[in-house]
Amino acid sequence: MPQGLPRKIRYAFVVQGLLLVLAVVFGVSVLTLFTRDAIVQQRLLVEAEAFWERVAADAPRPPLPRTRTLDGHYRPAGRDVPVPPEVESLAGGVSYDYRAHRAVLVDRRPEGELYLVLRTDTLDQLMMASAAAMILVGLLAAVVITTLTYRKSRRMVLPVNRLAEEVARWDPSHGDLTAPLVVSGFVEEPSREVRALSHALHGLAGRVADFVQRERDFTRDASHELRTPLTVIRVASDMLLSDPDLSAYGRRSLERIQRAARDMEAVIDAFLILAREGGIAPVSEEFEVRDVVLEEVEKARPLLGDKPVALAVSGEASPRMFAPPAVLGVVLRKLLVNACHFTERGNIDVRIEPDAVTVADTGIGMSPDTLRHVFEPFYRADAFSPLGKGFGLTIASRLARRFGWELLLDSEPGQGTAATLRFAPTPAA
Template sequence: MPQGLPRRIRYAFVTQGLLASLVVVFGVGLVTLVTRDALVRQQLDVEAEAYWQRHAGQGALAPLPATAAIRGYYGSPVVAGAGIPAYVQSLPDGVNHLYQSQRAVLVERRSDGTLYLVAETRDVDRLMWGSAAALILFGLLAVLAITTMTYRKSRGIVLPINRLAEEVARWDPSQGDVAASLATSDLSEDRSREVRALSAALHGLAGRVADFVQRERDFTRDASHELRTPLTVVRVASDMMLSDPSMPEHGRRSLQRIQRAGRDMEDVIDAFLILAREGGVAPVSEEFDVREVVLEEVEKARPLLAGKPVELRVSGEASPHLFAPPRVLGVVVCNLLQNACTFTESGSVDVAIEADAVIVRDTGIGMSAETLRHAHEPFYRADTFSPLGKGFGLSIASRLAHRFGWQLALESVPGRGTTATLRFVPVTAS
């Protein structure tokens, strides 16, 4: 039996059947009890009315009812009641049902005397409850039959949809063959027009997604080539110019900045390509020293603090090792440092290297709780009019960290600064 929706439907029908059975049992029982009391009352009222008619003509000599089912007693201030049971003399007027002794007692008090009619209800009870048992059995069988038929009908409607859900759950959009990836062709023979339409729609969706995946792969391949080619030209040209001994010092500094920017752009391209083929081709990884990468990014970030009374320092003696693309960690740390340096006007930016984490603390403007909730979203900025940042760095850092199983957490207090913690599982630590 498939899980999920069919199971919930089965539980729903079982619950419905149980509730319907309880309603049948209690309903028939209540109707039987009310009907039994009404029959007994009617019988006693008929006997009482007949006796009072005889009493009007014969007085105290009128014969009392004395049958196998009803026995009568009469008492008055003039004529004492002979053999009146003690338990009926204390009963109130009207019909009193004594269920434990299977009797019903009618007490009618008039000005000239009191009539007691005691009815044995054993036969009536046997007849009524026997009929009730038959009705309950018939009702339960009807509930069972109706519930079973409706469940089978509902199950027949739901099972094709459940099979569609299972196929979608196993669907791998990276497979080129849509029919093999989403094998819903067997549902085309289903008699339900809605299921056939849903199956056809899923086939169409699978085809479109397969086209999207192929276009993404083509873009990844083309972007890797087309974006790297001009950067290679820039790097080679700058190397040639730097090798010219006549190049003035200020020109060399500008060329070195161009080379650093080119390397940073290559790192960003690598990061985008890794994110673009997420879940597909595994990136080229190697074991590297985290400390070396962090120190390199710290040096790159120092020009961002030029002219600011901000101290950028590195603390911690740990030197953990990771197995991943080294430039991926560089891109993550670079984005964290750029945010810290950009939004800190005075104080310090501290980079702590621990055995299993890199922590960047600043004394900048900080973020509110609302900003923190959206900090990892692309292009989100708390102040849309601020020229600082584009709102994309933290999104890249978060996605890269998630891609490699790292944890990126942010803590911030407005006006007091922000702490970004990148936690990972090192290969070795020294």
């Protein structure tokens, strides 16, 4: 039987059945006890009234009720007639001794004292048999009603549970989006609600797939279209930089243009990689991590300008990785850009380890609250800061997750930040 909602319903009906059984047993037991006591009391009161009527008729010796189950004792007023001590000491009214299967009526009047002792063993057996029969009938009725109700509820809920299982196994990117989900395995036709839910889920999946495809198409097309003007900008700036008569101010401006163009190319590369998410993966190859690190460090040096900051590579490890080198370059570029922007003095250490690359700086650092939101798109601790748009670490984090890497940040305000990209290196041949 499928798990989930049907199992919960089964447990609910089991608990309901047990409670119903307890209620039936308790109710029948209490009803039997009250009925037995009412019959006994009525019998004793009728016998007592009949005896007192005979006394009132001035019978010389009114006969006491004596049968196989009833025994009577009478002590007239002013006479000393022996009475069994176990009944003489009882208070007036009807007393019950369930263990001895006995009931005693003590009726004290001015005419005398009447003691009636009724043996109830036969009545108790009859009442117990009746109670057992009622309990059995009640239990059978409870079982039948619970079973029928459970089966009906199960038939109503099971299609929904099957539909949930189909949704959990359904991959819209590989499945047929032209037809709704099919809930099979039932003799009866699924209910109108289940069919409506199936069509609604199908429609939602189709709309989501269309939205994702439009986003990927836009990202891919926009990224490709942006490459042409960027190529023009880079070629034109290279030609201007080759002019020996260019002023120092113009040279610095062109270098800033070239750095901005390289940053834009990095963003485009990241967008193109992320646009392939769930589709064709970028071409992977085996390469030396150190080569990519050294290349990105050299590209980042101009970002420091005249800042008293030392940018260096440390670590003797030489890990190799099987992945797209451009992806690792984009991630490291984002980390290095952040380190260069937010470090005014001190040093930036790029440490290469056997299974990780760490970019540690002595910059302004981040508070714990900033660290909790740092991977959110467009989040910036200082909304008025001209440095960055709050999107670099988001791209780096998405790229790392895309290829199974782990990006960790450790930072303290005023002490600096250490960003660690942990990966699984390729084993040495």
